[in-house]
Amino acid sequence: MQNILETAIKAGFKEIYKTDIESVEFQATRKDFEGDITIVVFAFLRFVKGNPVEIGTQIGEYLKENVDEVSDFNVVKGFLNLVISDSYFVSNFNTIKNTKEFGFSSPKANEKAVMVEYSSPNTNKPLHLGHIRNNLLGYSVAEIMKASGKKVYKTQIINDRGIHICKSMLAWQRFGNGETPESTGLKGDKLVGNYYVAFDKAYKKEIAQLIAEGKTEEEAKKQAPILLEAQQMLLKWEAGDEAVVKLWKTMNQWVYEGFDQTYKELGVDFDKNYYESNTYLLGKDVVADGLKKGVFYKKEDGSVWIDLTDEGLDEKIVLRSDGTAVYMTQDIGTAIERFKDFDLDELVYTVGNEQDYHFKVLFLILEKLGFDWAKNLYHLSYGMVDLPSGKMKSREGTVVDADDLMIEMTNTAREISQELGKLEGYKIEEREELYKTIGLGALKYYILKVDPKKRILFDPEESVDFAGNTGPFIQYTYARIQSILRKADFDYSIEITDIELHSKEKELMKQVLLFPETIQSAANNHSPALIANYTYELVKLYNSFYQTVPILGCEDLNEKIFRTQLSSKVSEIIKSAFKLLGINVPSRM
RNA sequence: GGUGGCAUAGCUCAGCUGGAUAGAGCACCUGCCUUCUAAGCAGGCGGUCCUAGGUUCGAAUCCUAGUGCCAUCACCA
Numbered sequence: 201m202q203n204i205l206e207t208a209i210k211a212g213f214k215e216i217y218k219t220d221i222e223s224v225e226f227q228a229t230r231k232d233f234e235g236d237i238t239i240v241v242f243a244f245l246r247f248v249k250g251n252p253v254e255i256g257t258q259i260g261e262y263l264k265e266n267v268d269e270v271s272d273f274n275v276v277k278g279f280l281n282l283v284i285s286d287s288y289f290v291s292n293f294n295t296i297k298n299t300k301e302f303g304f305s306s307p308k309a310n311e312k313a314v315m316v317e318y319s320s321p322n323t324n325k326p327l328h329l330g331h332i333r334n335n336l337l338g339y340s341v342a343e344i345m346k347a348s349g350k351k352v353y354k355t356q357i358i359n360d361r362g363i364h365i366c367k368s369m370l371a372w373q374r375f376g377n378g379e380t381p382e383s384t385g386l387k388g389d390k391l392v393g394n395y396y397v398a399f400d401k402a403y404k405k406e407i408a409q410l411i412a413e414g415k416t417e418e419e420a421k422k423q424a425p426i427l428l429e430a431q432q433m434l435l436k437w438e439a440g441d442e443a444v445v446k447l448w449k450t451m452n453q454w455v456y457e458g459f460d461q462t463y464k465e466l467g468v469d470f471d472k473n474y475y476e477s478n479t480y481l482l483g484k485d486v487v488a489d490g491l492k493k494g495v496f497y498k499k500e501d502g503s504v505w506i507d508l509t510d511e512g513l514d515e516k517i518v519l520r521s522d523g524t525a526v527y528m529t530q531d532i533g534t535a536i537e538r539f540k541d542f543d544l545d546e547l548v549y550t551v552g553n554e555q556d557y558h559f560k561v562l563f564l565i566l567e568k569l570g571f572d573w574a575k576n577l578y579h580l581s582y583g584m585v586d587l588p589s590g591k592m593k594s595r596e597g598t599v600v601d602a603d604d605l606m607i608e609m610t611n612t613a614r615e616i617s618q619e620l621g622k623l624e625g626y627k628i629e630e631r632e633e634l635y636k637t638i639g640l641g642a643l644k645y646y647i648l649k650v651d652p653k654k655r656i657l658f659d660p661e662e663s664v665d666f667a668g669n670t671g672p673f674i675q676y677t678y679a680r681i682q683s684i685l686r687k688a689d690f691d692y693s694i695e696i697t698d699i700e701l702h703s704k705e706k707e708l709m710k711q712v713l714l715f716p717e718t719i720q721s722a723a724n725n726h727s728p729a730l731i732a733n734y735t736y737e738l739v740k741l742y743n744s745f746y747q748t749v750p751i752l753g754c755e756d757l758n759e760k761i762f763r764t765q766l767s768s769k770v771s772e773i774i775k776s777a778f779k780l781l782g783i784n785v786p787s788r789m
Numbered sequence: 790g791g792u793g794g795c796a797u798a799g800c801u802c803a804g805c806u807g808g809a810u811a812g813a814g815c816a817c818c819u820g821c822c823u824u825c826u827a828a829g830c831a832g833g834c835g836g837u838c839c840u841a842g843g844u845u846c847g848a849a850u851c852c853u854a855g856u857g858c859c860a861u862c863a864c865c866a
Contacts (some may be wrong), residue, residue, distance in 0.1 A: 230809065240808060242846065252846095278846090279809060322866085362866070476866095503864060512792075513862090520864045527866050556793060557861050583795080584859080591859095622826065638828090650802070654795070655859070662800090667828055668814040669802080676828050684825055721805080733803065736813080747821095747830045767825095789828075 201237065201284065202226050204267065209239070212262040213248065221247045228710075234274055235281030236710065242278040252278035286701040289709045294695050296713070297765060301776060303715040305349030312543050313351040316342040316580075318550035319468070322359045323455040324368045325393040327462050329600040329658060330552070330585050330592060333647050336782060337582055338550035339468040340648055340728040343780045345548075348723035353542055357474040357534065360452050366433040368392050369447055370426065371399035381454050387461060387603070388454025393594070400595045402426050465606055467640070467782050472541075474534065480525060482533025486569065487519050495568045506565055516561050531562050532569075539573060546576040548726065553581040553653065580726050583655030585647075600660055609639030612663055613672070623788065637784045638672050644783050645671030649732035669736050671783055674774060677739045678785040681771035684751055684764070692764040699762055704745040708766065711738045715773050719780070728781055735777040742770050 206224045213221050225243045229235040241256040248255060253275050260273035260280050272283035296302050318338020321327060327335075339354070346352045372379070372395040381388045403426050410420035421427075436444045463469065487504055490496045496504050496518055504519035518528050525533075538547060549559060559579035567574035584591065592599045614635040617623065623631055646664045650656055666672040701709070714734065722730040751767060754760035775785050 225806090225808085227805090227808075233809080238809090242808070245846075277809060359866075364866080501864085514792090517864055522864080524864085526864070530866095552860090553794070554860055555866095558866090560793090581794090586859090616828070620826095620828070622828095646801095654802090657801085665801090665815065670814085670828085672828055673814095676826080680826055680829085687825065729803090730805095733813095736803095740813085743829060744831090746825080747827095750824070752825050789826085 201269065201288070204269065205237070205239070205263070205282070208263055208267045209259060212259050212266070213244070216258055216262065217248045219247050229281050233276060233279075233281050234272075234283060236284040236706075237282045239280040239282065240278065241275075241280055256280040286699070286706070287697075289701060289706060289713075290697060290699055292713060293709055293766070293769075294697070297695070297769060301347075302769070302772065303719050303776065304347040305716075305719075307346075307349055307351040311351065312545035313353055314345050314546040314548065315353045315355055315538055315542060315544050316345070316548045316550065317355050317357065318342075318580075319356040319463075319470075320359065320551070321356075321459065322364055323389075323392070323452050324364045324396045325594045326387070326389040326458065327602040328592060328594065329602065329605060332466065332602050332605070332643075333582060333585050333656065334550055334552070335463075335466055335468045336644055336647055337580065337652055337728065338548075339782050340731075340780060341548065341550070341580060341723075341726050343782065344719065344722045344726075344728060344731065347719050347776075347780055350546075350723070353471045353544075354469065355472045355474060355538075356470050357476060357479065359476045361437065361448075361477040361480060363430060363434050364396070365448065365452075366430045366437065367399040367403075368396040369444075369451055370430050370433055371395035371402065372451065373447070374402075381457070387458040388456070389458030389462070390603075392451055392455050392458075397595060397597065399426065399430070462602055465603070467784075474538075476530070479534045479537065480530050482525075482537060483529040483531070484519065484523075484525055484533070486532055486536060487529060490518075490565075490569050493569070495565075506561075506568070508561065508564060511564060513557075513561060513564070516565075518565070528558070528562060528565070531558075532565060535562070535566060535577070536571070539571075545573055546578065547573075548578045548580050550580045550582070553583055555579075556581055578726065580652065582652040585656045585658050588657065588659050588661075600658065605643065606640060609643045609664065610635050611639070612666070613639035613642065616666055617789070626788070634786050634789060637786050638666075638675060638789060641671035641675050641778075641783045641785075642666055643671075644781060645674070645732060648728040648781050649736070651729045652727055671778075672789075674735055674739045674778065675783075675785050676789055677742055678771050678774045678778075679787060679789045680746065681742075681767045681774075682787040684767055685771070687752060688764050690761070692761045692768075694761065696758050696762040696765070699758055702745075702749055704741070704748050705763070705766065708738075708741045708745050708770065711741050712766075712769060712773060715777070722780075731777050731780050735774060738770065738773060738777075742767075 209224050210221060213219050221244060225240040227238050227240065229238045241252040244255060245252065256275035256278065260275060263270045263282065264273055269284050269288040270282050271285040274281050316338055319331065319335050321331060342352045342354045375398055376395065379391065381391055384391060403424055406424040406426055407420040410423060411417060415423065433444055437448060487496060491498065491504060496506050498504050501521040503517055503521040505515050505517050507515050509515065516528065517526060520526060535547065538544065551559065556579065563574055563577045566577065587598065587600070589598060617635060617638065642664045647656065649669065718730060718734040722728065749763065751763045752760065754763060778785050
């Protein structure tokens, strides 16, 4: 539509004012004015001198005469509001009416893929609310990019080695009495997490003891025997000590089983897992190579650095003086590995904004090393999820556990649903499934509707809403439409062409037609929030339509068919949009 | 201290590349279930868009400075 108008407007200026204009500025007409599309006349004043109202009127008249789709216009101040004909909307609707997965594009042949990394947990403690945001964002962005026409691989790198892992292992050895998930009935990740906390407790105790003996806090922190022992254990692990490796495998396996369960409940998945225990040595040869190229330099003690002061950053270490890899070394190696493993041209890292600096440096290093794909690396940086008491800290037990939270959400959904009592004829299992759908819908929507880069304040005392701009509200609208479609006992597949639109229908259709560009924009911006906001707007318009005009009770058969078709399309879009957010929709609720 | 991010209604958030009287939801108040699901609809109340300058016909949006909160600046990850 905009293209048609732009060409016409340019032609109009040429005819009336004998001038060429560069571009036309469009915007949606505000609700309080009549019209569908608005042209900002002010922008033309650079090319044509005169009164904006006069110019607007002349252009409006020109368009009304020369463009079929423009049925009327009005000018308010410097704004030319155009009324687009009903037939334009109706014919547009008819072309998309039967499109399966309207708004989604399929991947083009031969196009390279995008890899989205998310989750990437440590294997020493259970997943919490912060991981939930990460998982939901990563999963959703991956789905959105798929829908926008990209081939996508989902991945995570599991941080399964290092001193923090040894801490839980050591604590289990000392205090565990051979406990297992089976013997305790605990989820594996929970059990291991308990020992991570136990380590910290014992460690703190030893520190206090040493301080009492006259050491400074700093000395005490470094000399606590339990810490030294954990460090010993790490060395043994790296040396391949049989007993340590065996324990490591056993405990990690417990954690994986626990994680799998959480991921399944949350509804996220991965195409490939990377393990840090396999990748932590990667990148060293790249560093050696970069050293030759002069990208890095060696200090006297043998450590290798990169100087980024020209870019306004600092110097950064890429290899320790003892030749071992740091985090950065691994990330360099892993990135390269991934581009070898898959035919990629883009890699998205879903990692909190506390690591902004790290990724800035990483990308810069890869660019300096000469990888042309380095410019296609993207850090999907999101804000922290904070509690009213501040930051969540696993070691201090101030975390909102992922499993617990999902259960609580389901419980709330159950309470509300039972109170409303609309589920006659539903079996117990069906109901439980539904409570989960609604509870998780509330949680996921609550988190995803917020712009990723903003931090979220989560108050466990105030439960997530189920009314207003929420997941359940949107699910409810979907269920309502399903109810209508179940009751529609007539053939509504025929094409309706000649029809006069109710203003509610027109507004709704305008929103429907925006779905494809919303997906593209959400993909470009890596923002599920755009999908959430779009869907909310769509659903609000639908509910207003639903309560203003009769659908099945409509006298005129054409109207009735058309409104049913429109309802059906809206429900399809709700379902698709929610699929992009990883949220299911119920046929009743 | 250096660097980066954020600041919009009592609370939670929208606000696209600058554009019309700054929009939703929650909360509070008023109506609407003998028509398709009231987890809904219609309406009311509520704002120095952090502050001060600047650019512009026009600034919540762009620039500069300041204030506040958060993050980061380790041979940790």
